[in-house]
Structure formats: C-alpha cells, structure tokens
Amino acid sequence: MKKKLLFILLLTSAFFSFAKDNVSTFPETGETLLLNKDWIARQAEYVMIDGSVLSSGKHDFLKWMPATVPGTVLTTLLNNGLIPSPYYGMNNNLIPDIFHTGNDFYTYWFVNQFTLPGMPDGRRLWLNFRGINYKAEIFLNGKRISTTTHEGMFIRRSYDITNAIKSGKNTLAILVSPPDISGEDNNGQAGDGQIARNNTMQCTAGWDWVAAVRDRNTGIWDQVSLTTTGNIRLMYPQVITKVPGIRTPDGKQADATVNVNVEVENLTDKTQNVTVSYEEEKLRQTTKVQLAPHEKRIVNLPASIIKNPRLWWPVNMGKPELYNITLTVTDGGSDISDKQNVRFGIREITSEKDPATGGRKFYINGQKIFIRGGNYIVSDWMLQLSPERYRTEIRFLADMNLNMLRLWGGAIPGRPEFYDVCDDLGMLVFQDLPISGDGNGAWVDPKKKDSQERRQQYPDNHKLFIESIIDEIKMLRNHPSLAIWCGGNEWAAPDDIAQKLHNEIFPKLDTRYLAPYSTDTLFTRNTIGGNGDGPYNIQEPEYFFSTLSSPFNPELGSVGMPEAATLRRFMDEADFNDFPKAADTKYNPVWEYHKYLPYGEFVERYATPKTTEEFCNIAQLLNYEQYRALMESWGSKMWSWYTGMFIWKIQNPWTALRGQMYDWYLDVNACYYGVRSGGEPLHVQYNYHTMQVEVVNTTTADLNKCTVRARIYQLDGKMIQDQEQKNVDLKANTTKALFAMEQPAQLQGTYFLRLQLLDGTKVISENTYWLTTKTKNYTDMQRMPMSGAEVLANIEKKNNGFSATINVKAKDKISFFNRVSVINQKTGESILPVFYSDNYFTVFPGEEKKVTLDFASNLPKENIKIVVKSWNDKEDCCKMIW
Numbered sequence: 001m002k003k004k005l006l007f008i009l010l011l012t013s014a015f016f017s018f019a020k021d022n023v024s025t026f027p028e029t030g031e032t033l034l035l036n037k038d039w040i041a042r043q044a045e046y047v048m049i050d051g052s053v054l055s056s057g058k059h060d061f062l063k064w065m066p067a068t069v070p071g072t073v074l075t076t077l078l079n080n081g082l083i084p085s086p087y088y089g090m091n092n093n094l095i096p097d098i099f100h101t102g103n104d105f106y107t108y109w110f111v112n113q114f115t116l117p118g119m120p121d122g123r124r125l126w127l128n129f130r131g132i133n134y135k136a137e138i139f140l141n142g143k144r145i146s147t148t149t150h151e152g153m154f155i156r157r158s159y160d161i162t163n164a165i166k167s168g169k170n171t172l173a174i175l176v177s178p179p180d181i182s183g184e185d186n187n188g189q190a191g192d193g194q195i196a197r198n199n200t201m202q203c204t205a206g207w208d209w210v211a212a213v214r215d216r217n218t219g220i221w222d223q224v225s226l227t228t229t230g231n232i233r234l235m236y237p238q239v240i241t242k243v244p245g246i247r248t249p250d251g252k253q254a255d256a257t258v259n260v261n262v263e264v265e266n267l268t269d270k271t272q273n274v275t276v277s278y279e280e281e282k283l284r285q286t287t288k289v290q291l292a293p294h295e296k297r298i299v300n301l302p303a304s305i306i307k308n309p310r311l312w313w314p315v316n317m318g319k320p321e322l323y324n325i326t327l328t329v330t331d332g333g334s335d336i337s338d339k340q341n342v343r344f345g346i347r348e349i350t351s352e353k354d355p356a357t358g359g360r361k362f363y364i365n366g367q368k369i370f371i372r373g374g375n376y377i378v379s380d381w382m383l384q385l386s387p388e389r390y391r392t393e394i395r396f397l398a399d400m401n402l403n404m405l406r407l408w409g410g411a412i413p414g415r416p417e418f419y420d421v422c423d424d425l426g427m428l429v430f431q432d433l434p435i436s437g438d439g440n441g442a443w444v445d446p447k448k449k450d451s452q453e454r455r456q457q458y459p460d461n462h463k464l465f466i467e468s469i470i471d472e473i474k475m476l477r478n479h480p481s482l483a484i485w486c487g488g489n490e491w492a493a494p495d496d497i498a499q500k501l502h503n504e505i506f507p508k509l510d511t512r513y514l515a516p517y518s519t520d521t522l523f524t525r526n527t528i529g530g531n532g533d534g535p536y537n538i539q540e541p542e543y544f545f546s547t548l549s550s551p552f553n554p555e556l557g558s559v560g561m562p563e564a565a566t567l568r569r570f571m572d573e574a575d576f577n578d579f580p581k582a583a584d585t586k587y588n589p590v591w592e593y594h595k596y597l598p599y600g601e602f603v604e605r606y607a608t609p610k611t612t613e614e615f616c617n618i619a620q621l622l623n624y625e626q627y628r629a630l631m632e633s634w635g636s637k638m639w640s641w642y643t644g645m646f647i648w649k650i651q652n653p654w655t656a657l658r659g660q661m662y663d664w665y666l667d668v669n670a671c672y673y674g675v676r677s678g679g680e681p682l683h684v685q686y687n688y689h690t691m692q693v694e695v696v697n698t699t700t701a702d703l704n705k706c707t708v709r710a711r712i713y714q715l716d717g718k719m720i721q722d723q724e725q726k727n728v729d730l731k732a733n734t735t736k737a738l739f740a741m742e743q744p745a746q747l748q749g750t751y752f753l754r755l756q757l758l759d760g761t762k763v764i765s766e767n768t769y770w771l772t773t774k775t776k777n778y779t780d781m782q783r784m785p786m787s788g789a790e791v792l793a794n795i796e797k798k799n800n801g802f803s804a805t806i807n808v809k810a811k812d813k814i815s816f817f818n819r820v821s822v823i824n825q826k827t828g829e830s831i832l833p834v835f836y837s838d839n840y841f842t843v844f845p846g847e848e849k850k851v852t853l854d855f856a857s858n859l860p861k862e863n864i865k866i867v868v869k870s871w872n873d874k875e876d877c878c879k880m881i882w
Contacts, residue, residue, distance in 0.1 A: 132153070244366075374646055636687055708724065717813040824863055831859070834854070
C-alpha cells in the first residue's frame with residue numbers, strides 16, 4: 001500500500017494543465033487521417049465526471065498530461081518522466097505491478113480534441129481503432145458511440161460518427177481499462193498463466209527471456225484514424241493470385257491469374273444499384289450489383305490474366321515484385337462512394353509433409369525452398385512500434401540470409417507496417433495465432449494457478465477470440481509475405497475454436513494452410529523431449545552435425561550475449577563489472593533479472609576473463625561459432641534430415657542477455673554474422689563431425705566448374721597446408737561433401753582453417769574456422785602475435801547519414817575477428833543502427849578486406865569515429881579520409 005501511495009503522489013505532483021486542438025482537414029475518399037498527436041491522459045480515479053460530460057467540450061482538463069497514442073499507459077508515464085526506464089537495471093521492480101495495485105490503478109482516460117470543417121453532403125465519417133488493450137468506452141461530443149464495450153486487444157473496430165461530429169472543435173474521450181485478469185508475475189512462463197484467460201498478449205506477464213510489463217500494456221496501443229465514405233462502403237478486399245507450374249526468377253513468365261473480391265455494404269434504407277471496379281496498371285475490371293437496404297455482400301470481380309507477370313520471390317531467390325490496385329464503388333452516379341488501395345504480390349505458396357524427412361516442405365512459385373528462419377517476438381516490449389524500426393529489423397534479418405520469420409503466438413500478430421516491410425524485402429512470415437502452450441495448458445506446470453485441464457479451455461471468451469482471428473485474417477491476407485498460419489505456439493486452441501477455424505473460417509477467408517500448432521506432426525516428428533523443438537542452450541559445434549533434431553524445427557537456438565558497450569547502456573558500473581564466472585550457480589541480480597543464459601565452462605576454454613570486456617569478447621567468438629555451426633549443420637543435412645528450422649530467438653524486445661542477433665538498441669553482435677555466414681545461398685563449410693569440406697547450394701540455379709580451396713595456418717600466420725578441388729559442380733538445392741580435412745600432425749594447439757569457394761578468381765564464399773588439436777583448449781589464442789594491420793576508412797555524407805568504406809590490410813600476420821563499430825566522438829556512445837557488408841571478419845597475411853557500411857546521423861562528420869577492434873590488436877581508430 002505504501003508503494004502505491006507514494007506512486008500516486010508522484011503522479012499527481014507532476015500533472016499540469018494541458019489542452020490543445022488538433023486542427024485537421026476533412027479526409028478525402030480513400031485517405032486515412034491519423035489521430036496520433038495532441039492526446040492527453042489522466043488516471044481515471046482522479047476524473048470525477050463521466051464520459052458524456054468529459055467529451056462535451058466544456059471541461060478544462062486541468063492537471064492532465066500529454067499522452068502517447070499509439071502507446072500504453074506506461075509509455076505515457078515514461079515519456080512524462082513519471083517512472084524510471086524499465087529497460088535499465090532493476091528499475092522495472094520500482095514500478096507498481098497491476099497484480100498488486102488492481103486494475104483501477106492502470107485505468108486511464110485518454111482525450112483528443114480535433115477540429116474539422118462541416119460534413120460534406122452525402123458523406124459519412126468513421127472513427128477507426130486498430131488496437132486497444134483491453135476494454136474501452138468511447139465518447140464523442142457528449143455521446144457514447146461504443147454501444148457495447150470495446151473489448152479485446154487484437155480486434156479492429158470502426159464507428160460511424162457522422163451524427164456525432166461537429167463543425168469546429170470535437171472532443172473524443174476514451175476510458176481504457178486493463179485486461180480483466182492480469183495474472184501474477186511469479187517468474188513462470190506467462191506468470192501464473194491467468195493472463196491467457198484474456199484475448200491479449202501473454203508475454204506481458206513475464207517469460208524466461210523477459211520481465212513482466214507492469215501495466216500489461218494497457219492503452220490505445222495501435223492506430224486511431226478517421227476515414228470517410230459515401231453511402232456505399234467497401235471493406236476487407238481480398239486478392240488471390242495463381243501461378244501454375246514451376247517458375248524461375250529470370251526470363252519470360254507464363255501467365256498468372258489474379259482474382260479480386262471485396263465486401264460491399266449498403267448503409268442506406270433503400271435498394272442501391274452499385275458498380276464495383278478495380279484498376280491495375282493498364283487493366284480494369286468492373287461488375288454491377290444490386291444491394292438491398294443495409295445489405296452486406298462479398299462481390300467477386302472478373303478474374304484477370306496477367307501476361308508475363310513480375311513475380312514476388314523471397315530473400316535470395318529473386319526480386320519481391322509488387323503490384324497495386326485501386327478498388328472503387330459508385331452508387332448509380334459517377335461519384336466515388338468509397339475507395340481502397342491494395343498492394344499485393346503475384347506468387348503462389350504451397351506446402352506438404354515431406355515423406356523422406358517427416359518435415360514440412362514449402363514451395364514458392366513451384367520452386368522448393370529450404371527454410372532458414374527465426375522466431376520474432378515483437379519489436380518492443382512496451383509496444384513502442386514504428387515503421388522505421390521495422391525496416392531496420394527486417395533489413396537486418398534479410399541480410400542474415402534468413403528467408404522466413406515466425407511471429408510467435410505469445411506476443412501480438414504482425415502489424416500491417418511490419419508486413420509491408422516483409423513484402424518489400426522478400427521476407428516470408430509464419431504467423432502464429434495468439435495461443436501458447438505455457439499459458440494454454442500444454443503441460444503440467446506448478447507455477448500455474450489453474451489446472452492443465454482448465455488452462456486448455458483458455459481464453460475464457462471463445463466468441464471474442466474467433467471474432468479477433470477473423471479480423472486478423474482480413475487485415476493480413478493480402479500480404480504476399482504471409483506464407484502460413486499456425487494455430488498456436490506448441491499447443492492448439494480449445495477444440496471448439498480449433499474446429500471452427502479449420503473447418504469454417506480459414507477455408508472461407510483465406511487460401512493459406514492453417515497448421516494446428518507449431519510442434520504438430522504436420523510440421524515435424526516429435527524427436528526431442530517429446531515436443532518437437534529445442535535445444536535452447538550452448539552446445540558443442542559438432543553436436544549440431546551429429547544429433548538428429550526435428551526435421552522442421554520451430555525453435556532451436558543457443559546463447560546470445562551482446563557486446564560490452566550494450567551492457568553499459570542498462571547497467572550501473574558495479575553490476576557491469578560483476579560478470580558471471582564458470583563455477584557460478586547464481587549471478588549478479590541485474591544479470592539474472594535480464595535473463596542471462598549461461599555459457600558455462602565454454603568461456604574458460606579461451607581464457608579466464610578478468611573484466612567484463614574480456615568476457616564479452618570471448619562470448620562473441622562463441623556466439624559466432626554456435627550459430628554458424630547451427631546453420632551449417634542444417635545445410636549439411638538439407639532434404640536428407642531437414643526441411644527447415646527457426647532460430648529461438650533472433651531478437652529481444654527489451655534489454656535481455658540471451659537469444660538475440662541484435663540487441664534492443666539495434667546493435668549487432670557476432671550471432672548475427674555467424675547466422676549470416678552459415679546461411680549463405682552458396683556456401684563452403686567445414687563439418688565438425690565428419691571433418692569434411694562441404695558445399696551447399698540453396699539457390700534455384702546450378703553451380704558449375706567452381707574451385708574449393710582449403711588452407712591451414714598456424715597462429716603466427718604461417719600457411720602449412722594448401723589443398724584444392726577444381727571443377728566442382730553442384731545442382732540447385734543440394735549439398736555435396738568433397739574431401740576430408742584432418743588435423744595436421746605437425747601442429748599442437750590452435751590453428752586456423754580457411755575455406756574458399758571460387759568462380760574463376762571471384763570468391764563466392766569464404767569462411768574461417770579456429771580448431772585445436774587439444775581437447776577444447778584454445779588458450780594459446782591469447783598469445784597470438786599482433787597483426788599490425790593497416791586500417792583505412794573513407795567516409796562520405798549520404799542523404800540523411802553517411803556511407804563508409806573500410807580497408808583492413810594484413811601484413812605477415814593474421815588479423816583475427818575484426819569488429820567494426822561507429823562511435824560518437826563527443827559522447828563515446830555507439831551510433832546505431834549501422835548496416836555493415838561484413839563484421840567479425842578475419843584477414844590473412846598479405847591480403848586485404850573491404851567492408852562497406854551506412855548509417856543515418858545528423859552529426860557533423862568531425863564527431864564520427866570508426867573503430868576496428870581485432871582479437872590480436874589493441875582497439876584503435878581507423879585513419880579517416882573525408
């Protein structure tokens with residue numbers, strides 16, 4: 001109680017008078033006017049009037065604060081300086097948790113005042129919400145416009161506000177309350193499981209990779225907008241494309257078929273004769289229908305045959321070509337009543353159970369594709385979402401050579417802006433429905449409040465869940481990147497829901513496959529611990545090559561420490577310096593709280609670190625080795641053992657110490673480049689189990705008459721073995737073992753194996769391995785001689801940022817594991833994000849490595865420093881050329 005009282009006093013002392021009109025023009029037909037500015041908010045306990053009075057325009061809004069919309073209660077409090085950053089240290093424990101405060105504590109009024117001109121004749125104005133968590137009562141200009149309570153995190157609602165709007169100032173007031181049952185954060189997966197009784201994101205109650213969000217993300221978390229129509233309304237258009245046969249990315253294409261349908265609604269009391277049309281480039285299709293009063297009908301337009309279509313292809317297969325159509329409806333005259341623009345790609349995705357492996361096999365435009373995927377949770381823990389951050393993240397993931405993302409069921413469905421970027425960059429998406437085995441009773445769990453049987457009937461409101469899924473399908477189905485639906489994470493929805501989804505809803509609303517759940521036998525065989533996924537922790541590299549995993553594994557991964565610079569961003573110095581030791585069974589509380597996943601004795605194989613920087617440097621070696629071996633092992637057994645896999649996880653939505661290729665600040669680590677290297681479309685690799693050199697081709701084209709070169713170097717840079725195989729041919733989508741690389745008899749200790757795949761003199765793939773003749777002992781790497789490499793950077797201004805080229809030239813020694821970073825010279829902090837052509841790379845004697853990079857920044861060039869830090873050289877600034 002004392003904590004709650006102190007928090008309330010803090011809030012009330014910080015409130016101030018705030019009110020401002022949001023002046024807007026009336027939205028044009030087909031235009032969306034976002035209401036994302038000039039919101040104010042206040043805790044409902046301190047608002048002593050109801051919504052009708054509050055929205056009447058007569059209230060003065062004293063002691064209200066600026067609000068973040070889209071956003072949550074916590075983002076509003078954070079942006080007003082009323083709570084400490086929950087991303088830092090143990091600050092999250094200083095914020096009252098809803099389980100202890102009760103729902104009233106995080107129930108808030110949100111108000112927006114906007115000015116509009118008078119309503120044009122014959123037009124209707126719609127107020128649209130794309131996501132409120134969890135319940136809302138909505139008032140406009142003294143009237144309650146939500147005739148029933150707006151409920152459910154994952155559902156869109158639109159309200160006809162034509163009769164409530166005024167010419168001039170309008171006052172919108174929304175009372176938002178949290179999920180009905182918040183659940184207790186008891187360090188369980190989804191806490192005590194009660195959060196899953198709601199139709200909301202389950203991970204807000206905490207998981208083994210994230211702390212609980214104290215308000216459970218209560219708020220108007222997604223877009224609020226105004227749109228206008230006439231008396232005939234278009235809704236939920238669907239574009240279905242058919243691409244028969246087996247296609248290749250290049251050359252002239254055979255015909256494809258495009259089918260379009262749209263729901264049309266007559267909003268009047270009279271029968272209406274309407275014309276529905278769409279235009280695509282030079283093509284136009286039209287149909288006429290008669291609608292009874294207030295009738296809704298799905299209208300199918302004539303099919304279109306597209307000659308020589310520009311096809312949509314995933315990452316590393318071809319270009320992700322996109323088309324646009326404009327749908328219109330007129331009500332007997334020439335005036336357009338409503339208009340919608342739809343972007344789509346011409347492609348066809350199919351899948352089947354592979355009889356050879358037992359895994360699920362996917363085809364894109366008839367071409368078989370080996371899935372190298374990653375589990376993506378949500379961009380930000382507190383739902384601070386943006387198209388810009390999405391674009392950075394998907395660009396990272398495409399650069400890592402991943403071709404499919406799994407949107408995990410314990411978080412949120414992908415937002416349209418997320419899918420837009422996936423469409424642009426060719427990233428396929430595996431979309432879970434909001435069900436998770438942990439919350440929904442897949443197993444007995446002593447941390448859960450209810451029995452396994454009771455949890456298997458979650459969520460409580462089945463009707464709302466089904467309604468939400470219908471809306472999700474309609475929102476996302478036109479995105480070409482959406483490849484498959486999955487009924488839940490490691491568990492299916494309750495039987496009545498699952499049957500309705502499989503038998504009625506999906507067959508009617510979408511052409512994509514719906515799998516029951518992520519570890520179902522339609523995806524995989526149950527080969528690991530009975531649940532078909534994992535492992536999740538650090539492994540010997542040879543383990544990945546020698547141990548059969550699930551043939552289509554939805555979750556497997558390893559450690560994922562960020563760089564030391566990242567730790568300094570969210571830890572005090574004392575916590576930063578208290579890094580884990582191999583013998584520790586408990587860790588510093590901040591490391592524990594941020595979900596450190598142990599490296600065990602693996603770090604001490606290289607050295608006993610004396611500082612956190614040394615610990616993190618060794619961790620990066622292990623990160624790189626772990627994830628490259630993981631990716632390479634699946635490539636080694638492509639189509640013989642496996643059809644695909646998804647890394648658990650590729651990113652963290654907060655400042656965690658596990659499962660991430662890049663951190664919450666968008667700084668990359670060595671996991672990123674291990675995945676990138678091991679997942680190259682054309683790749684030469686070392687099999688840690690058989691000690692053979694292999695080549696992998698996951699492209700749609702054959703590889704002919706190439707050369708594979710293998711060289712072994714001592715730590716001092718002396719080459720002691722040189723081996724080649726010429727005229728290597730490799731069919732598309734195949735793997736081939738070439739020759740053995742046994743340990744050199746004359747060496748003792750650590751040595752380097754450098755592999756190259758060449759087309760003529762052009763290097764297609766290059767990989768460096770550090771191996772040892774001693775049992776897991778790499779301590780002699782600490783005595784590598786300094787390389788004395790020359791490092792030169794050329795940096796240029798580019799649009800709103802910079803581009804740079806770095807050249808690292810080795811002399812007679814190896815320059816090992818070079819890490820490039822960009823620094824603000826005045827603050828010493830990293831400039832983020834940066835896109836590198838390569839990182840954590842090695843340069844051999846007499847050779848030169850060129851790396852390009854680009855980043856956004858408005859700093860003057862004199863404030864930018866590029867640093868290259870290698871394993872065997874001291875950190876030094878590049879010589880800069882402007």
